[in-house]
Amino acid sequence: MKASRIATAGALSGIAVLALSAPAFAHVTVQPEGQAAKGGYATVNFKVPNERDNASTTKLEVNLPADHPLASVMPQPVPGWDVKVTKSKLAKPLESHGEKLTEAVSKVTWTAQKGGGVEPGYFQKFPLSLGALPEDSDELVFKAIQTYSNKEVVRWIEVPQEGQDEPENPAPVLQLSAAEDDAHGASGATATGGADAGDSGDSGDKADGHDTAAAADSGDDSDTTARVLGVVGIVVGVAGVAFGVLAGRRRGTGASA
Incomplete structure (x- = not known):
């Protein structure tokens, strides 16, 4: 009985570790x-994972916030995908660089070319250059609609509320950092590619690249930690079972003697 309990405890420990690392x-x-x-x-990336085992993601629609219209919205080409930019009339003209704009981009749609899409087990990033970002808000909410090859549609449109559990289909939310004195210059160089920005622009691009690389390294470290914990859980479970079997054999041998 004792050996059985030990084996069960070891197996449960492995399962618990795997659950925590999932x-x-x-x-x-x-x-x-x-x-x-x-x-x-x-420049922001909309990350779209495929959450189905039997269908590919073939379309993504991103609706831009109507309460904070953006004067500049430019998609970056994504191989294998067609992109369409939709503009709408503004209820209140938007001033940008001394000019009044009566319309702004309200939706960007990416559609997979024939035979393509995000296959099961993969994800795809869809980049947009945005600006100027609002100064009177801490975040921007983008409602997204994901369509699969089997015609299934998933609406990521539920706005997360502070102090409440995350909704089942949360909308993508872009957190805005505090304004910086050189925010327009540095971000503008990034938006236009930084090719003619001079030494200052090059330095900004390197800094952005370093930040992005650091973020990627951090993500890789997290994934590695999760895998290590998963392996440790399995080893603990197997060791527990083996110990239980060995203890049972020893008890049986002692009884025979």
């Missing part, structure tokens, strides 16, 4: 390359 349920999310400072420009 990745969180994936959603459509948005993250900036570097920082997204208020009043500046930023």
Whole structure:
């Protein structure tokens, strides 16, 4: 009985570790390359994982916030995907660089070319250059619609509320950092590629690259930690079972003697 309890405890320990190291349920999310400072420009990536085993993601629609219209929205080409930018009339004209704009981009749609898409077990990033970011908000909410090859549609449109549990289909939320004195210059160089920005622009690009690399390294470290914990859990479980079997044999041998 004691040996059986030990074996069971070992197995449960392994299962518990595996459960703790399992990745969180994936959603459509948005993250900036570097920082997204208020009043500046930023390049952001919409990360779209495929959450189905029998269908590919073939379409992504991203609706831009109507309460904070953006004067500049430019998609980066994604191989294997067609992109469409939709503009809408503004209820209140938007002033940008001394000019009044009566319309702004309200939606960006990516559609996979024939036979393509995000296959099961993969994800895809869809980049946008945005600006100028609002100065009177701490975040921007983008409602996204994901379509699969089997015609299934998932609406990531539920706005997370502070102090409440995350909704089942949360909308992507871009967190904005505090405004910086050089936010327009540095972010503008990133938005235009930084080719003619001079030494200052090159330095900014290197800094952004370093931040992005650091973020990637951090993500890799987290994945590695999760894998290590998973392996440790398995080893603990197997060791527990083996110990239980060995203890049972010794008890049986002692009884025979």
